[in-house]
Amino acid sequence: xxxxxxxxxxxxxxxxxxxxxxxxxxxxxxxxxxxxxxxxxxxxxxxxxxxxxxxxxxxxxxxx
Ligand SMILES: [Zn+2]
Numbered sequence: 370x371x372x373x374x375x376x377x378x379x380x381x382x383x384x385x386x387x388x389x390x391x392x393x394x395x396x397x398x399x400x401x402x403x404x405x406x407x408x409x410x411x412x413x414x415x416x417x418x419x420x421x422x423x424x425x426x427x428x429x430x431x432x433x
Contacts, residue, residue: 370424374407375414381407391421392430 370383383391383405391403395418403421404413421427 376412377410379407379409395431
């Protein structure tokens with residue numbers, strides 16, 4: 370999953386393992402946020418469930 374750091378605008382990606390972690394978090398608490406750590410500035414960009422639902426594959430995983 371491609372995203373962009375909210376602090377330094379560095380584009381980076383979440384690997385499948387990180388996406389799977391995020392899905393687990395949202396399954397337990399749909400109002401939770403996943404912290405995606407920027408490889409450049411190391412600050413965390415908070416992602417809501419909504420950000421994952423935009424991707425049809427992740428949406429299915431969230432509903433499973
Ligand atoms: Zn950054």
